[in-house]
Amino acid sequence: MAICPVRNTLIYLSDLILSGSLTDPKARRICEQILHLTEEISEGAAGKDHLLAIDSLIREYLTAADSKKNLETGKTLEEMFSGHREVFESHIQTRNCPSHDCGKLAPSPCQMACPAGIDIPTYLTLIARGEDAKAIEVIRRDNPFPWVCGLICTRPCEMMCVRSRIDTPVSIKFLKAFAAERAMSEGAYKNPKKKEWNGKKVCVIGAGPGGLTAAYYLSLLGYGVKIIEALPVSGGMIMVGIPRYRLPREVIDREVALIEDLGVEISYNTRFGRDITYEDLKNEGVDAFFIAIGAHKALDLGIKGEKIFPKVLEAIGFLKDVALGNHHAPGKQVVVIGGGNVAIDAARTALRLGAEKVSIAYRRSKNQMPADSEEVEQAMEEGIEFSFLTIPKEILGKDGTITGLDCIKAELIQKEGSDRLMPVPIPGGDFIIEADVVISAIGQYVDDTGMEAFSQMNWTRRGTIEVNHASMETAMPGVFAAGDAVSGPATVIEAIGSGKRAAEAIDRYLSHIPQPRTPKIPVRHHMEPPVEMTATRKMTLKHPTMPMLNVDRRRTTFQQVELGYDEEGVRKEAGRCLRCDICRRCGKCIEVCRDKMGIDALQFGYMDFDHPTETDFRATEKKCITCGACAANCENKAMVLEEKDGRRNLKLCGTLLNSQAIQYCEACGAFLPSAEYLDFVARKTGDKAKRAETRLLCNDCLRLLSAKTNVETRPAGLK
């Protein structure tokens, strides 16, 4: 990939100035001013007038150019700024450099990993400081469901968390839920101010996470939003797919209520194409449609007996029934087929409804399960039995009643061209799992009934809606789609991310602005100063353990299983964040300290992505002389050397690595380096340095002193 045009312009300008070829003082001044403004663009400190100011400086340069060479330079500059106008503009607006060339603007790995692009380091810092409502405000810029996601997100962010290279990842997911709960309880969880109604209407089909997210951002932008929902409740899969012991209904209700407060109208029990038609909505004045119908239809098992017995259930339908109030146990002995989160949810739900024995039959082994490992562990604790390497063959029974599931034992074989191990039946490995209910949880697909009205829309071979992923636009103008309906069964956070993208695209469509060609990179809204603490505290803060409901209650009721960290645990946990939005882990500090200075005080093994070695922030003070070379070479100002209260303090993203006493100039009192530092210098100069002057003096006083000596020793007779 080519270097970022902003960075490129910076290099061009500084080389130009340094080369000394700008002999005309005016040309030089203008170039220096342009360089300064470009630096601010590259650092994310620019405002909307920066480019205008640069334009007029270039015009001034061209008018003043008196030589052919100057004229050419001016033309080159003009091309640089006009040729990549949109890149400069995006640096100013998003404070973001997609190619990561402008170091200070790169988002952290966790933010890049989040499908909704939440500014994680910022909200963690706010939570560490106890500013929960502000944290929620930051999260809701990218995700209107901090509470829901705080309880059930699949947390791709934690997978990328750099802290895991030191010990364990920061518990990014749950901290959101704590902040949301606290802010909600204090009445500080509020909607941002929305724009005045702009006279346009958008219809959202489906009140799931994707639809609600788009509705939230659209109504903030001033659109009138109407949601059509087939179910009697809002939330989609988070309401009818995720069981209550993981996500209490009140959490969804409160966050949906905030979206309704913005004036979003939700029509329940209204199925698009049956209860209301495309024409009806067009007549109501709808300008754009957003399809977020999810993937609510279960795949068939395709085995014998599946269609004969009424007690062969599909997990999605079963969970929906339970969520809508049917709390009858499906049977006494339940077998769930599948290895994803839905299978685990169905099994744990069946157990809570009173099934005596619940087991999960999965084709591969535990390590290959797509379900969250925590979910699997919790299910095991609750007494769910697992039958791995089990391929269902036939559902057995008579007179409409199931008696068991005939299975074959499998072994895992590596097949060419596939990165997943394939289960292959072992001949003669038949066995029967006794059961009176079989629940299949092997995947879902998009139910396209009622979608005929969107005739120009294309469907993929997988039965999902085809869209441009940058804008979530379908082939039909004014019709957008996102969530599971586009991706196939995926995660809540992906639906939220794509819903947000769709809202932006709908806004562009209705404002007649062309759509972006590539998806937007996460935006860093601002940079919070890091939380200050000692190296020892940063290293010894430990990931708290999640307090759980006791197992008996977990086996019998739908009460929330994970009880949440206490406040102290939350604040401490948030303080473990390494602030990767400030420190990019380029390792320059380590290199300078070890290879250039020969001191090797920085033991930051986690900074090496490929070969992480041991990290210990506490080790710095053993060797560090607070020379500040690391800080002078840190382009993001993550490493800072500050002089405060008589101490020279070295800090990395707020973590105090070393602190040494400042010495003072014995003549003027100016700050001098620490004794450790002067020792280092003395060792280097060795016996050469036998000074006449034994006082400790600063640079300026040394010059003054030698100037005086110069006058005093001047030969006599001169005036």
Place this chain on the structure above:
Amino acid sequence: MSKYYLFQDTRTCIGCHACEIQCKSNKNLPRGAKPCQIIQVGPKMINGLPKMSFIFMPCYHCEDPWCVSTCPTGAMQKRSSDGIVFVDKELCVGCKTCISACPWGAPQWNPETGKVEKCDYCKDRLDAGLKPACVTLCTTGCLTFGLAEDMTQTRRVRHAEASASFENSSF
């Protein structure tokens, strides 16, 4: 020592600081860093009259410079061809040990680049056949620069002229 000699005639210097400005603009330096500096000594009452001197303080380009031996990165070097002591910016990491080591306060800190600046007699200009920036635009012409062997002549002439001064001599 370097093979050059930079001579300041303190009798003619009026302390206009033009040398400092030339030096800084030639090296494009921000506030603070002054590779050469005019230090005012005095005023002192001498024979009932207030007198002061302006002393030009560049780097002395020592024979065995402490800044060079203390530099951990090898950025501070002595040019073998003519003995000029200079900083290689590519190698400087901004540890400031040279600043602490120098007894004359010659190495200067550039807060914008985070590296050290110092007088190198404008070696790039010398190589191009020019004089150091400070010398070039000295208002009173009190700064002269040349090979050390030629500069003794300047000093001698100056001293001879002073000794033969009419109002201050036996004539």
